[in-house]
Amino acid sequence: MYKVKQVPPKFLPPEWWLTNRAHCVSAESECSRSERLITASQTVVEESNKATQRMQQDVNKKLEQRIDTIRFWRQELNKKLEEMKEETDILITFRTRVEKALESCSQPLQVTLQCLSERENHVGIDRVHDDVERELMKEKEVMEGVRSLLQRTLEQTNEQKRLNCSAKFWLEKDLQQKFQAEQIDDRCSVLKSTSPSLSHTAEMDCSSLSTNVTPKGWENSSNVNISKAEKERNNSVSLRALMERVLEQTAADMCSQHQAAATALQLRIQETKDAKEQLEDHLHKVLAEIANQERSLESLCVAIQAKQGPLKVAQTRLAMRSQRPSPELCLDSAQIQLSAEVQDLSAHMERLNASLSQSEMELRALTQNQLSLEEQIQGKSNSLYIDEVICSPLHQSIAIHSF
Template identity: 35%
Template sequence: MPQTSILVTHAPAPQSVQVCDLPHKVYEIERNTGPYSSSGLATAGFRTAKYLSEEWYQNSYTRYHQAFADRDHAERTRHESKQLAAETEALSQRTQQDSTKKVGERLQDIHFWKSELQREIEDFITETDLLIGQKLRLERALDATEVPFSIATDNLQCRERRQPPDLVRDIVEIELLKEAELIRNIQELLKRTIMQAINQIRLNREHKEICEMDWSDKVETYNIDEMCARYTNQSTNIRFHPHSSTFEESASTPETWAKYSHDNIYRAEREKMASINLRLLIDNILNDTAEDLRLQCDAVNSAFAKRCEEMEDAKYKLEHHLHKTLREISDQENSIASLKQAIKDKEAPLRVAQERLYQRAQRPNVDLCKDAAQFRLMSEIEELNMSIKALKQKVLESEQALRNLEDSRMTLEKEIAVKANSLFIDRQKCLAHRSRYPTILKLAGYQ
């Protein structure tokens, strides 16, 4: 049979571990068929395929070397494992500390935005309450304008009951119309401002709700991260979550996260400034309208006082003329009576003169003479007739003058009654009603 050669080699030991270098040997294992084999007839029962002594030593040497190599590799692996365990432990601790630090920094960021949102919400609550107070002032001021408007319209209606010629478009009526128009314009302005305040309150509440939702998310996130920051290796409520390291598709970035809260606060600040400006505008509107109404009220009252003085003066003058007219009527009646008595007094002389002429007309014949006595009697009768005629004419004139005086008296009395009625309306009705005019505080919405 052909001889088989077996080459036994050993891999060199790693440089990190000092090992003994064994010589490399080559052994030829031959079958017991060579010239030195023991296969003979005498040893036929013992001529089996056995290893040689050299092979036995070589096998033992191989086992020793393999055991040494395995121990060396195990020692090296153990040393590397210990070193790797220490390194991974240190790395794990550093990583966990860094993660805890990052979570802590994140908690500070969350706390900052949470505090900003909470401050903004509190400011919104305060600002909205102040704006609601201003809206309440507007509503009270709007209700307060109903009294001045009713007073102005009532004054105008009362003054419509004046009698001619006092039914004139005087300064009082002009001022009352201006007052009514001013009140209507103020009411429209207050209504528009109330609607603006209502819209601003709605916007304030909407932005407050947005900030509250963001704040609520921040609180929940803060609680979660705070709980995560308290986790340690000794915590008992920790579990494995293999798929927790994957990012959610809807997850935000730190930039978009901060920008979201920043934009919410920016819009909230903008609406808050709009609310503050609206409150200042409402305050100015209420003060200006209250002042305008009081100034117009004073103008109307001044016009009433001036008009009452004019009517009082006119009434006094009319009464003065009435007094003189009544006295003149009395004198005129006495004069007429005197004239009639004078006419009556002329009747006797006229009868005497006519009787004389009648008797002298009875003279006989030539004694019926146109003597001086005859002419004088005739002239006397003519003079008496002329006097009676003149007196009668004067009586007629006096009676006409008396009738004129009576008409004038009636006119004066009517005028005085008209003035008294006008004064009653302006003083007793209008001015008395205007005493209920609201105060400037009530018109400004404070009461």
């Protein structure tokens, strides 16, 4: 059975008008709200754009300031690094001078020791602790003191060079880090919203930076490196001034002592020559006196020989006259004269023999004196050979240089 389709209800005209008006009012209200929302959204967009632009400008300004600060510190660090490099190079030059000065002490010291060793070959009375030996010993002490001082100075120089290199290392490390930071900030400063290869990490913020370095601490770190470099540079400059004085003073001391030893050596050579000449003069006198004494001995021997004949004659006469017969044994004048002659001749013989003995003793003494003088002259010749021929050229070969 078919169901009868119901006819839609009919509305009254006022209801129609009311419904139409309600729809119009609702549409108008929705459009008005939409307009207000669009206006608010545009305001938000404009404010967001302005804030974003302002923040980027602020960040760019801060980055530029940071880059300028980094560049300033890089300039300061680079300036100090160049000063430190220059100072270290100069210090190395001074170290080379000290090394050469230390090396140059070996030859003079060996020569001085050789001179002292050669002078030990003096003989007899010439083995004397004279001014030359004292000056040579003092020269040896001066050279050993100079070597010790230069060695300590060299050790101080090496230590200062190490400290300079340490300060230079921290400056270079600081410069490298600041160069890297400047490159990063340079790249950050040119980034724009349209730049390619932009990355975004939602969680990245300031709290995620695992560092406790404050700007003040950052500056203090560079200040510490600069201050340390400046301190070591000043210490290096002071050490170089000390090295300059040490090099000058040691060279002056060595030259002064070398001159004193050379003067003493030349004076001793002249004294030895004078003593040798005096001894030679006395030797000539002794030799001449020996010759005179030998001639005197010969004359005495001749005189004694000459007296033996007359004495024998007188003694023979007395012996023969003692053979006279008893009545003829008269003490006549001939007998008296013969007795006096024998006594006088015997007395003369005794005096001649005494003179002969004295002359022989004197000749032996002169001969002994001759041998002693010849020994002394030989000793002086040996000393002259050592001092003048060996030591003097050796000592003159010493060259004291100022490095």
